Amino acid sequence: MIDTLTISATRTAASRLPEVDFDNLEFGKTFSDHMLVVDYHDGEWQEPQIVPYGDMSISPANSALHYGQAIFEGMKAYKNKEGDIYIFRPADNLHRLNASAERMCMPSIPEEIFMQGLRQLIQLDAEWVPSFTGSALYIRPFMFATDGLLGVRPSDSYRFMIITCPVGLYYNKPLRVRFEEKYVRSAEGGAGFAKNAGNYGAAMYPTKLAQQEGYNQLIWTDASEHKYVEESGTMNAMFVINGHLVTPALSTSILDGITRRSVLQLARDWGMPVEERKVSALEILDAHAQGTLQEAFGVGTAATIAPIAVIGYQGQDYTLPTVPTDAFSNRVSGALTAIRSGEAADTHNWMVRV
Numbered sequence: 001m002i003d004t005l006t007i008s009a010t011r012t013a014a015s016r017l018p019e020v021d022f023d024n025l026e027f028g029k030t031f032s033d034h035m036l037v038v039d040y041h042d043g044e045w046q047e048p049q050i051v052p053y054g055d056m057s058i059s060p061a062n063s064a065l066h067y068g069q070a071i072f073e074g075m076k077a078y079k080n081k082e083g084d085i086y087i088f089r090p091a092d093n094l095h096r097l098n099a100s101a102e103r104m105c106m107p108s109i110p111e112e113i114f115m116q117g118l119r120q121l122i123q124l125d126a127e128w129v130p131s132f133t134g135s136a137l138y139i140r141p142f143m144f145a146t147d148g149l150l151g152v153r154p155s156d157s158y159r160f161m162i163i164t165c166p167v168g169l170y171y172n173k174p175l176r177v178r179f180e181e182k183y184v185r186s187a188e189g190g191a192g193f194a195k196n197a198g199n200y201g202a203a204m205y206p207t208k209l210a211q212q213e214g215y216n217q218l219i220w221t222d223a224s225e226h227k228y229v230e231e232s233g234t235m236n237a238m239f240v241i242n243g244h245l246v247t248p249a250l251s252t253s254i255l256d257g258i259t260r261r262s263v264l265q266l267a268r269d270w271g272m273p274v275e276e277r278k279v280s281a282l283e284i285l286d287a288h289a290q291g292t293l294q295e296a297f298g299v300g301t302a303a304t305i306a307p308i309a310v311i312g313y314q315g316q317d318y319t320l321p322t323v324p325t326d327a328f329s330n331r332v333s334g335a336l337t338a339i340r341s342g343e344a345a346d347t348h349n350w351m352v353r354v
């Protein structure tokens, strides 16, 4: 990492660390002592600052609240046995953040602010990074418009922030999902590839309907025909069919997940055939009927690998075979955990030392 920028830090007067129950962390609820804040106005980023985590005030006319110029990222830092802290593929998150920013007419974040901000923030809150198996420090960088003006146009001013939360082992209870054939998460030409706030707000209602029917989440299908798999909830979707790893090819309606990228890389390293292409609901059901659908799972930073146990389609539930311990999803999950904890060689240089 570049090490030239020194960010001024105001330390908290009283750390909240002693109050935290690390054995019972609810995802996204407990925040570390400090946060990074940097404002953009007059065409440039101002001086970044690290300050105690806390509320802030914004104009009631804040244009992010009204028109949704707001984007975010999600990534994790891990502590190894020696107590060293590493972040998983942070440059990939920076590039994606800047791709989201471009789509939403927001300024891009300079690499120095992002990387040095991350490094100094996490160094300061190093004791908040848990080290037990499966735990991590979840990192949430985000940017939003700050103009207080009701005109519909890109804001002139923005704020970029990073907040962090310790998270425990994510228990991956196999999911019940169903194909969604009415509502859409995103459409070709839309902003589904970007991590912008509005995508998630709009997905809540159809997800709620599915949950009322007893499913955990949806398998989104393409907006024009509702035939092809897009994503699984807020994760990329993957299937193992007859020994091949099959996943929808990237498009403007699919989020380019870093876990997706990493899983595909490991599969290729292991010589497994990988197919990034259109995959239809009917192909999945057909493979299930033939007995060639071996695994289905979602992949994303929060859960890493979320196995799917049941897929619903047009009122019918299809139960997947029980996944053996040496199944691809289990092996790849174990391999990622080993790389992140420092137990396995990081051959692709994914881990960046804080």
Ligand SMILES: *Cc1c(COP(=O)(O)O)cnc(C)c1O
Pocket (backbone or CB within 6 Å): 074, 195, 231, 233, 234, 235, 236, 255, 256, 257, 258, 259, 260, 299, 300, 301, 302
């Ligand atoms: C963040 C996200 C993912 C997963 O991306 P990762 O980089 O692997 O965490 C997949 N789909 C959607 C819609 C997302 O927002």
